[in-house]
Amino acid sequence: MAGVREAITQAHQGEWARVVAALARRFGDLDIAEEAAAEAFATAVERWPVDGVPPNPGAWLTTTAGRKAIDRIRRENKRDDKQREAQRLYEDVPPEPPGAIDDDRLRLIFTCCHPALAMEARVALTLRMVGGLTVPEIARAFLVGEAAMGQRITRAKSKIEAARVPYRVPSEADLPARVSGVLAALFLVFNEGYLATGPGTDPVRPGLTAEAIRLARLLRALLPWDGEVAGLLALMLLTEARRTARVSASGELVPLGEQDRGAWDSALIAEGHRLVRERLAAGVAPGRYQILAAINAVHTSARDVRDTDWSQVVALYDQLVRLDPSPIVALNRAIAVAELDGPEVALAAIGRLDDALAGYHAYHATRAELLRRLGRGQEARTAYDKAIELAGNTAEIVYLTRRRG
Template identity: 70%
Template sequence: MSAAAGVRAGDVIGPTVEPAISRAHREEWARLVAGLARRFGDLDVAEEAAAEAFAAAAQRWPGEGVPPNPGGWLATTAIRKALDRLRRESQRDAKHQAAQILYDDSPPESTGPVEDDRLRLVFTCCHPALALEARVALTLRLLGGLTVAEIARAFLVQETTMARRITRAKAKIKAARIPYRVPRADDIHERLVGVLAVVYLVFNEGYLASDGGEAVRVNLTDEAIRLGRLLRALLPGDGEVTGLLALMLLTDARRPARVSRTGELVTLDEQDRGAWDQALIAEGRALIRERVEVVAAGGDPPGRYQLQAAINTVHLDVPSARDTDWSTIVALYGRLVRLDPSPIVRLNRAVAVAEVDGPGVGLAEIDRLAEALDGYHAFHAARADLLRRLGRSADARAAYDRAINLAGNPAERAYLTRRRDQLAG
């Protein structure tokens, strides 16, 4: 979602106010939507009232000044907008009466095993009545504040397709009268697969934003890790919950070295390893060791997130990229493909295979994915790199051009452009 979420055409945001609205959106959107959903029990009301509050901020803050507590101002405004909508729709009865607790200063009563509003919103959107992709997309929209275009890129589908998917999901929640409440403790595992997918996609969108002017969205990576920690506290014995948290920590540890001072993406093999966050690495490694001990003691075999975290530890456990144990990484990806044979996982395995068996073998594997991944920029970037290593400069240039055209992240485009321009001829 844009910085000024909900701002209508024609609104003018002053240069001194726009950063404040952008910051408020980063910090307050998820909290605002989740709080409204809990109070009103209606996702449409929550999202639209939040968007209207940001539109009001764009109109009023330039003249009135940014309030001392932007989050409180937005919450109060959104509440009024929601109540106005309910009155207009003549939905006074139960909803209108329930909404009055917004003005009650007494602490809310317990809502079950999940006490955090934002995590509760994730579990609500991940109701089993919805298809898995719809659960993920809806939560990314409401919690992550991502635009439909950004979510569509994450799923490798057209924007119109994703818009219809989100609309149908919200309509199904309303038609089925799915309540905004935490599931029972014995239902949490039923929704956990979708919840983990949501948290990971929020993290990925933050770690390398698919669109917009920011290379990295720290608010999204931080929010995903925060949710991961809450899930870990809720389900400390679940291997995939632990694996996902470890994966995010180990990946986020590399963020300080991820983008150069000139705004260009720095790939793993070129990163300054001394800039990595050692505290996050230590925490992530401790979680992986815990899971290794559980599996060795007869616990469940590792799932997809645990395997991805293990792959990350292989990269982190060597002093330089040239020391990487690619054979182990290929073996781990082989296990991951058996669990998740998606084209993107197979693409990542093919890149690792190229490091063990040579670029020609890797390219052959990648080319088998052309039909599934033609619209995915990383597919063409991987092809371009292997074609370059094979000395096929003209083909590499064409692949780089395709990757640059598809990439939405400015840092990634800068990196790909430099690599293309370095080609001979």
């Protein structure tokens, strides 16, 4: 095993620049080249310890990185195809002037979030047709099976066609009734970029996070009075500020408590904090996204993880649970409770979530960490095994595998 780690380290030192340069020449895009190379090295970290070091590590890395780059380009092209498909759903009615929304993609998101569709159908259709996410990615976002999600999207398309829902550019009066679906769609697009769920994608997809932030800024300009719009933008900015510190050079996920806080983007943090303070000063009861932004503001205010005000984080989660009593919110609250009251209290809290989150890798990863802290090694290893089995993100798998060991 030590020899494999040494081989990966030597390959990284000797081949990184060459692989990036070769891909940049081939595809004419340095960002794609660097991201594909990083994915190839992450795959090496995952596979070489199992399969053995290939006879020609440099050639293996170049070939693997080339495939990753092609996959990324294809995904980006598919997103544009899906946007055209969404427009064709409504092609019986000629397009109208831009109206209240100038941006084509944001206008199409508002159009897909039609009140005639159920909320989950609106969001799923938008993610597929405009966000460019695959059905498996959308299914994982909703914690449902791929077949069920595929049927949901198909039914939404059929309802549009059967009811002849017109492709009508939303007027200013239409926006408040549709904005909650738009926010949910942007939030899930951002999440897929922040921590990709598919095994065949980059661990982090900055193109998706950047597009979600761009659209959230436009939405903020369009609806400056909406507190949840400001909250979502603040949440995205405070999360994006940590992106460069989230995956190590070897392709392993770096959890919040271990990140180099000096590498965080101070400008994005300052902007996010400013939006959070603005909402607090408004004196209006906060919504879901505003509370999530406030939680992230607490984390990004601490210069060291030991300085984190966990009592404030738990208090904010208590507010959030009242608004959104979902199992995932309860799980995230338990992680904060573990820091405040200890792992035993947190483990008891998440024990009630087993049925709801049995297929969610983060539940098993959280349970494994709590069991490890309590010294229950065999149970922790079993929980790590389940988390690794369910996880799709390559950087997360590498991290969980190391923790299990």
